[in-house]
Amino acid sequence: MLSITLNVNGISRKVDVEATTTLLDVLRDRLGLLGTKKRCEAGDCGACTVILDGRAVASCLILAVEADGRKVLTVESLSNASGELSPLQKAFIDKGAVQCGFCTPGMLMSAKALLDRNPHPTEDEIREAIAGNLCRCTGYAKIVEAIMEVSRRG
Amino acid sequence: MTKKDLNYLAPAGLEPLLNILVEYGEKARLLAGGTDLIPAMHKDKLDPKVTTLVSLKRTALGYIHERDGNLVIGSATTHTDVATSPLVRTKAALLATGSGAVGSLQIRNVATIGGNVCNAGPSADTSAPLMALDAQLVAASKRGRRVVPVSQWYLGPSRNTLLPDEALVEIVIPGLPPRTGTHYQKFSPRSYMDLAWVGVAVVVTLDHKLKRCEDVRIGLSAVSPSPMRAIKAEAILKSVEISEDLIDRAALAASEECNPNPRSRRVPAWYRREMVRVLTKRGFLEAMRLASAAV
Ligand SMILES: Cc1cc2nc3c(=O)[nH]c(=O)nc-3n(C[C@H](O)[C@H](O)[C@H](O)COP(=O)(O)OP(=O)(O)OC[C@H]3O[C@@H](n4cnc5c(N)ncnc54)[C@H](O)[C@@H]3O)c2cc1C
Ligand code: FES
Numbered sequence: 001m002l003s004i005t006l007n008v009n010g011i012s013r014k015v016d017v018e019a020t021t022t023l024l025d026v027l028r029d030r031l032g033l034l035g036t037k038k039r040c041e042a043g044d045c046g047a048c049t050v051i052l053d054g055r056a057v058a059s060c061l062i063l064a065v066e067a068d069g070r071k072v073l074t075v076e077s078l079s080n081a082s083g084e085l086s087p088l089q090k091a092f093i094d095k096g097a098v099q100c101g102f103c104t105p106g107m108l109m110s111a112k113a114l115l116d117r118n119p120h121p122t123e124d125e126i127r128e129a130i131a132g133n134l135c136r137c138t139g140y141a142k143i144v145e146a147i148m149e150v151s152r153r154g
Numbered sequence: 155m156t157k158k159d160l161n162y163l164a165p166a167g168l169e170p171l172l173n174i175l176v177e178y179g180e181k182a183r184l185l186a187g188g189t190d191l192i193p194a195m196h197k198d199k200l201d202p203k204v205t206t207l208v209s210l211k212r213t214a215l216g217y218i219h220e221r222d223g224n225l226v227i228g229s230a231t232t233h234t235d236v237a238t239s240p241l242v243r244t245k246a247a248l249l250a251t252g253s254g255a256v257g258s259l260q261i262r263n264v265a266t267i268g269g270n271v272c273n274a275g276p277s278a279d280t281s282a283p284l285m286a287l288d289a290q291l292v293a294a295s296k297r298g299r300r301v302v303p304v305s306q307w308y309l310g311p312s313r314n315t316l317l318p319d320e321a322l323v324e325i326v327i328p329g330l331p332p333r334t335g336t337h338y339q340k341f342s343p344r345s346y347m348d349l350a351w352v353g354v355a356v357v358v359t360l361d362h363k364l365k366r367c368e369d370v371r372i373g374l375s376a377v378s379p380s381p382m383r384a385i386k387a388e389a390i391l392k393s394v395e396i397s398e399d400l401i402d403r404a405a406l407a408a409s410e411e412c413n414p415n416p417r418s419r420r421v422p423a424w425y426r427r428e429m430v431r432v433l434t435k436r437g438f439l440e441a442m443r444l445a446s447a448a449v
């Protein structure tokens with residue numbers, strides 16, 4: 001067992017992990033943050049996307065020990081303490097960018113990482129930023145629109 | 155050895171890492187971004203001899219700088235950093251294109267150029283650019299440093315020339331002369347998240363009159379067991395003044411000298427050959443245009 005400390009959504013969390021435990025499994029199984037989804041465990045689907053030190057990553061491919069001492073943001077960080085949704089989340093709802101919702105947490109985190117760096121991305125930049133997030137339902141157009149909308153309002 | 159029993163070490167610096175490699179030999183496996191390694195671990199496909207993952211994260215091998223006119227890239231530099239580096243984009247634009255073509259942003263944000271080179275996949279997106287750039291790979295061990303020309307690095311699918319006690323430290327890319335243009339094309343049916351069906355990289359230096367190739371190097375990936383140079387095509391292009399006919403002949407030669415897997419279920423060999431012909435011509439024309447503009 002290895003003892004690590006992660007800063008998750010602004011709170012320092014100490015956990016003991018096996019060498020091979022992924023960041024995804026720590027978030028879901030140890031910290032109870034079930035917003036981050038688990039599907040392919042191969043980096044293909046993006047459902048497990050979180051932001052690590054400012055960059056979108058697939059948490060299923062990252063060993064928790066590798067993230068020791070680093071800052072992790074999950075979808076749970078987006079709404080505020082009273083549960084009010086962020087402008088990005090509201091835009092997803094307003095534009096119909098959520099259907100079954102399985103891809104949504106990952107999409108939101110990819111979109112947030114993009115907008116944090118580049119508040120006014122082009123459509124191409126948006127499509128590139130979410131290229132690693134698969135959605136079986138929406139056909140992507142409404143997701144791109146939602147992200148554009150936030151960029152316009154912001 | 156199942157994944158439950160793997161150990162993890164994160165040595166602080168290259169020297170302690172090399173000591174570990176001496177001690178553990180084939181039982182150690184270096185961990186860079188993990189985007190090749192962790193999926194293999196999830197599928198229980200790691201070499202059963204491996205007992206210990208050795209992380210590069212504290213070795214400070216993520217850097218890009220210029221040294222003696224060469225571009226030097228640390229092995230643990232991420233594809234995102236390579237793809238967006240102004241230095242790489244001016245000194246070796248085709249490599250920035252290659253790194254930028256890897257997987258998705260989530261992958262490029264952690265995956266490293268050294269991992270791409272060491273994993274030695276036949277369709278690795280940095281391989282054709284590095285072949286065309288005639289890059290040198292610097293390996294380190296307790297026995298000292300060894301410089302390997304990229305043309306001698308790849309030994310077949312997923313095999314490279316490194317010995318068990320060696321780590322790849324950095325990649326050295328010779329400075330390009332004036333009147334040089336570079337170009338990399340990854341061809342795959344989907345624009346994102348797909349391995350290359352064919353990768354073609356071209357580096358061309360024109361003569362003073364912009365009429366002949368002073369030098370040309372063509373790197374091909376995904377069309378032979380290891381990345382390769384299209385040497386016959388290069389020789390044709392260097393032989394006489396450039397013409398459309400010369401380029402067509404060279405492109406045909408490239409398609410004939412490559413060696414696509416005849417048993418691939420993903421892509422038929424004839425199709426890969428045909429795409430090598432088309433993309434070699436297109437890539438050469440584009441590199442030539444950039445070379446004329448870079449006077
Ligand atoms: C969803 C997905 C999509 C992908 N798409 C592409 C793609 O489009 N194009 C492409 O080329 N690749 C692609 N890949 C493969 C992979 O991302 C790249 O090969 C990547 O560059 C590997 O780097 P890494 O740092 O993650 O390597 P790791 O997984 O950390 O290491 C790979 C191998 O290299 C060894 N190694 C790493 N660094 C060193 C070193 N310094 N010295 C010695 N040995 C070392 C490791 O021991 C291991 O055997 C994809 C992977 C995934 C999961
Ligand atoms: S679960 Fe991580 S990318 Fe699919």
Ligand code: FES
Nearest residue numbers: 099103135136137
């Ligand atoms: S909304 Fe169902 S997968 Fe995207």
